[in-house]
Amino acid sequence: MSEIGNFFWFILGGGFMGLAWWLSGFLAIITIYGIPWAKSCFVIGYFSFLPFGKEAINRKLLTEQDDIGTGSLGKAGNLIWLIFAGIWLALGHVMFAAVCFISILGIPFGIQHLKLAGLALAPIGQTIVAKEVAVAARNRHAQTKLSK
Template sequence: MSAIGNVLWFLMGGFFMGLGWCLAGLIAFVSIVGIPWGKACFVIGQFAFLPFGKEAINRKELTNQDDIGTGGLGLLGNVVWFIFAGFWLALGHVGSAVLCFITVIGIPFGIQHLKLAGLALAPIGQVIVTKEVAQASRQQSAKAVVANLRSGG
């Protein structure tokens, strides 16, 4: 089912937003200091081209560990990202979502655009995984939290 969704998505506008992510990545790479953001743009660009069957989750939720992207520096990176590129990519996804919502058949695509708009606002510390991996990660994180609460920690 996700294959059909991805083909329809790609043909009905996902291609253009994927190109938007790639363009943002190229601009970030040209600036040299933006290389980490550029790399993230290309990863998310692949996700924007074919998003069905995948999901963006917080890396801390996946690994149960803090890292440079999920802590204070990640927050700072997201603020810088929002100012220079995130707002514009999110605006593109919201505009695409509105166009998709106009038709009944486009509603699932509009919802996907809104998810990508949220990701466009703060992508640092996020990772793209299959829906199955995301669900298993959330279950594992929940078990860890429950075990921690039971032990009085």
Template sequence: MRFLANVLWFLLGGLMMALSWWFAGILAFLSIVGIPWARSCFVIGQFALFPFGKEAINRKDLNQRDDLGTGLLGSIGNVVWFVFAGVWIALGHLGSALLCFATIIGIPFGIQHLKLAGLALAPVGKTVVTNDIAEAARVMGRARAMAGVRGRF
């Protein structure tokens, strides 16, 4: 089912949104100062090609530790990204989502566009993984949180 959904997604607009991510990546790369964002654009562009069965999660949740993109510098990077590119790509995904929601068959595709629109607003510090890995990271994070709560009492 996931394969069929990804094929339909690709044919009905996924390619166009992936191209928009890659175009933003090329512009970021050409600006020299945008090189850190360019790599993210290409990774998320691949995610935008075939989003079913994958999701973007915070790298801190996955690795259980902070890194350069999940701290203060990552937040600053997300603000810069939002101003220069994020809002425009998010609007593209939002417009595509609204078109998809016009039909019952398009609802799952609209949900994927909304997921990508949220990612477009703040992609720094995120990584794309399969749904299974994302769920395992969430379970592990909850277990660590519970261990921390138990350690306080």
């Protein structure tokens, strides 16, 4: 079922926004200073091409450990990202979401665009995994919280 969703998604803005993510990645590499953000651009760009069946999740939630992207440096990196590229990518996803929300059949695609718009605002500290892995990580995290 996710293959059919990904096919229609690609047509309804996913292909264009995936290219926009990759363009941001190339621009980040060219500036030299943006290299730390470039890999994320390419990973999220691929996710933007084919999002159904996958999900973005916080790495701390997944691994239950802090790393450089989930701490204060990650927050600073997200702020820099937001100023230079995040707002523009998020705006693109919001515009495609508005178009998708025009029809009832487009609503799931509009929702996915809004999820990607949120990811575009703060991608550092996030990772892309299969939906099943994300659900398992959330359940494990909830069990850990309940046991404390």
